[in-house]
Amino acid sequence: MSDHKNINSLSAGGLLISLGIVYGDIGTSPLYTLRAIFNTVSDSGQPITPLLVLGALSCIIWTLTLQTTIKYVVITLRADNRGEGGIFSLYSLVRKKAKWLVIPAVIGGCALLADGIITPSITVTSAIEGLQVKFPSLQIIPIVLTIIIFLFVIQQFGTSLVGKLFGPIMFLWFATLGVLGLLYIVHDYSVLKALNPYYAVQLISTNPMALVILGGVFLCTTGAEALYSDLGHCGRKNIRISWIFVKITLILNYLGQGAWLLAHPNYNDKLNPFYQLVPHQYLLPLVALATVAAVIASQAMITGSFTLISEAVRLNLWPKVKINYPSNQKGQIYVPSINWLLCAGCIIVVLIFKRSIDMEGAYGLAINLTFLATTILVAVFMRVKKVPTYIVVLFLTIYGLLELAFLVGNMTKFFHGGFVTVLIGSLLFTVMWGWYAARKIKNRFxxxxxxxxxxxxxxxxxxxxxxxxxxxxxxxxxxxxxxxxxxxxxxxxxxxxxxxxxxxxxxxxxxxxxxxxxxxxxxxxxxxxxxxxxxxxxxxxxxxxxxxxxxxxxxxxxxxxxxxxxxxxxxxxxxxxxxxxxxxxxxxxxxxxxxxxxxxxxxxxxxxxxxxxxxxxxxxxxxxxxxxxxxxxxxxxxxxxxxxxxxxxx
Structure with a gap:
């Protein structure tokens, strides 16, 4: 029990560890979120106006506030199962309430695994694409594949050693994001208007492409699920306090990219607003830092997938697979079959899509389903904890509508890559559902x-x-x-x-x-x-x-x-x-x-x-x-x- 108290106590070390473990995915989203939004807008021939830029930024800021801060950091982190988090821990807390709860749990679990295939592909590719700003004719696919294969090969040796370096590197990454954003905000303070939700409401209610834009906006919150999954590794207080720093630096960076877009309305998809913020002489060091941050984001996703599968095996939702324990550290596991499955999936995704901008369609849709599943399970958990009914209804209504709106937005990307995630998720679903249903049939006899x-x-x-x-x-x-x-x-x-x-x-x-x-x-x-x-x-x-x-x-x-x-x-x-x-x-x-x-x-x-x-x-x-x-x-x-x-x- 002392270990449990240890983890939950607030400490500088705990804050640093949570920066390294929890925020890799959400921390690398500035690499592609704004580009995804404005790429679809410019393709449709719609001009990039100040109202559009402020509206998109406002949507991002309020999505981070409603979705990540309020839903995950404030509400969902309360649903800890003796210090552990994640969709299956949450399911274990509520499964006695109703048999059908296995469905959202399985859908959420499969969507998270599908996301584990897209995350390394898109984050590593977006980071390495920064090299093309300086070397336009460079072939980046071999570099991306080399990094991804290396990432999966090292899993079997355990990551406790590398894990100690993750925190300081991610601290440097977030500090850099904040500074880069500030450099551009000082050129145009009008971008701060985006903090007002009025611009988000106006964009959604008046822009004919609102749903497509929402599909892009959703990318800013894709790592939110990790805040809950890694509860056992970092503890609630450390996650809540470190999120304040992370959120500020993310918003500063998005506002900086917005200020650059206001100054360059003739944007085209050859440019990534993120790399345009970087002074030319610092480009290569920043690409190196972005690549390391992308690897850390992917590492967190892979570790999360291992934990997810080991829990699914114990809960009889996945066939029994070999699970190794590469180090004595608690929670350090390695699942060879899942490691190589994710590795093959990442290689295929990179070879099919080639550019990160084309992977954005496949991204988001899977995690959207996980968000919806978590919303349902958290609502049931609130009932278990005797939370007043009107609060539960309010929670379900707000997040149900918000996530369904994002789902519709993400469905617009279905034929632009979204089908890949749905296909991967569906295959995983048949495995989980087949194993679960067969056990029910067997028990009958x-x-x-x-x-x-x-x-x-x-x-x-x-x-x-x-x-x-x-x-x-x-x-x-x-x-x-x-x-x-x-x-x-x-x-x-x-x-x-x-x-x-x-x-x-x-x-x-x-x-x-x-x-x-x-x-x-x-x-x-x-x-x-x-x-x-x-x-x-x-x-x-x-x-x-x-x-x-x-x-x-x-x-x-x-x-x-x-x-x-x-x-x-x-x-x-x-x-x-x-x-x-x-x-x-x-x-x-x-x-x-x-x-x-x-x-x-x-x-x-x-x-x-x-x-x-x-x-x-x-x-x-x-x-x-x-x-x-x-x-x-x-x-x-x-x-x-x-x-x-x-x-x-x-």
């Missing part, structure tokens, strides 16, 4: 029996020397939540499949709880010395190493004299040698006789394909394969009663 009906026969089998001993200690993983029940398939495996005699039968149950870090267990002696059940309660961020956890509990029980695991073979018993352990895993398959609807059959077939691609049960539970027996059982038993048969007379 799991038949439980009363375990105490079998106490006598288990005791007798354990002592029956006419049956060859299968193992001294026999362990089954059970999904029965109550100690009074057991799956009928486990009893079938012990008594009928091949009668399995053992000195002690163990039942192990793992329950993933709604808090992030929890490691507790409970032991029930169902038949003293013969049948023992262990229940583990593990947090959704804990690694499920059942093998080690089980061994630890058995050692405790032996030490306390509660159980004797000495081998019962006379020769071994004489020398006090421990008996052997064997795990039996029951692997379900779909028999061709199973009565399922077309939808259910499709889901189950997809599930078995995903299962083949994912980690095996024994590896996902951290079991040693030399002690594991896999027994195949049909998902649905077809009984002779289901078959009609007529006997012919002889």
């Amino acid at each position: 799991v038949k439980y029996v009363e375990i105490d009906d079998y106490y006598q026969i288990i005791s007798e089998l354990s002592d029956d020397e006419t049956v060859a001993k299968y193992s001294s200690q026999l362990v089954y993983l059970t999904s029965a939540n109550f100690k009074t029940e057991i799956e009928s398939k486990i009893m079938y495996s012990i008594l009928q499949k091949e009668p399995k005699r053992a000195d002690i039968y163990w039942l192990v149950h793992v329950d993933v709880v709604d808090e992030p870090f929890c490691r507790e267990y409970k032991v029930e002696f169902l038949i003293p010395g013969k049948l023992i059940r262990i229940d583990f309660k593990l947090g959704f961020r804990e690694e499920q190493r059942v093998n080690l956890l089980f061994r630890k509990v058995v050692e405790e029980l032996v030490k306390n004299g509660e159980v004797d695991i000495t081998s019962q073979y006379k020769s071994l018993n004489r020398h006090k040698i421990a008996g052997d352990f064997r795990f039996v895993l029951l692997e379900k398959h779909l028999s061709k006789f199973a009565k399922l609807s077309f939808y259910e059959r499709t889901v189950m077939h997809y599930y078995f394909v995903l299962k083949r691609l994912s980690l095996s049960e024994e590896r996902s539970f951290g079991l040693d394969s030399s002690y594991v027996e896999i027994e195949k059982v049909p998902l649905i038993f077809v009984t002779p009663d289901d078959i009609e048969l007529s006997r012919l007379p002889v």
Whole structure:
């Protein structure tokens, strides 16, 4: 618990760390936001007028205020799950309220992952494009791809070392943004009028291209979700205080770009207003700094994707995948399959779109869906916390309308690249939904029996020397939540499949709880010395190493004299040698006789394909394969009663 308090306390180090971890994505948005807006405007032939510039800037400033400051920094950061944030942490807090809440959680999670593919592509490309200001004929794609591949290759070594450098570099980046903006604001103070929301309202109500402009404006807030996702790494107070500095420097930079646009109404898409603010002699150092900031933004997105997937696995929303822990730092994880999936996605996006200005269409749409999903889940969380109904309705109305307006704006980019994000997000959605739905179908067919009906026969089998001993200690993983029940398939495996005699039968149950870090267990002696059940309660961020956890509990029980695991073979018993352990895993398959609807059959077939691609049960539970027996059982038993048969007379 001390660690938790530590993280949440306000400190200079904590502020610096939050600058490095949290704000990479939102901090690099000045590289492309204004260019995206005015590129679409100039393409349509609409002149760049002071009213248009002030209106767009006002939209940006008020989006940062309403969306990032009020929704995320003030409201959503309150929804912490024992110090952890992120869409799945939020879902864990409210999932008992209604079953349908899994839908926004899954959509939000998939959209965040899709965003993890677009973010590195667009930020690194925008940064490197600054070189073309000085070297117009330079081919930047090879440079961009080299940086992106390098970024994904270093993930496996852990990022704690680089992480220490992130804070100071991002501090320098934000300070530079603020100074560059100020240099131009002093030339034209009229740009400060944009702080007045009147100009935003006027632009939205009178400009025929308002929705398209909103699609571009939305890019200024794309990193807001990271403020909540990284709550566990930085703590609420550090994020709230550092955001003040970040927001001021971002607004100064946008106002500076606005002042440059007011002075250069003949803007064309060959120019990026951001790089036009930079004195010529400082261009190369700034491109270098922008590139490092882009890499940091991408790093935060990738780390976020790893955390997201590891939580999804524990919450049974994603197939079991290999998760590595490259360093001892809390929260440092590496998921190889997701790393290379994101890497391939980034390379494809860069090769398809080539210029950052063409990627802007694909960007924004995904994160917009995450924002909407978060709004729904936060509203439910407010109800859980007994917030007055009128405040919840107000929150839902304001953010529902605001985000739907952005969604419509972003949909105008659908055919200009937006479809790529939707396609990636949809593919990820089928995986999450298929895995979740298949589990629901499977659970419907799991038949439980009363375990105490079998106490006598288990005791007798354990002592029956006419049956060859299968193992001294026999362990089954059970999904029965109550100690009074057991799956009928486990009893079938012990008594009928091949009668399995053992000195002690163990039942192990793992329950993933709604808090992030929890490691507790409970032991029930169902038949003293013969049948023992262990229940583990593990947090959704804990690694499920059942093998080690089980061994630890058995050692405790032996030490306390509660159980004797000495081998019962006379020769071994004489020398006090421990008996052997064997795990039996029951692997379900779909028999061709199973009565399922077309939808259910499709889901189950997809599930078995995903299962083949994912980690095996024994590896996902951290079991040693030399002690594991896999027994195949049909998902649905077809009984002779289901078959009609007529006997012919002889």
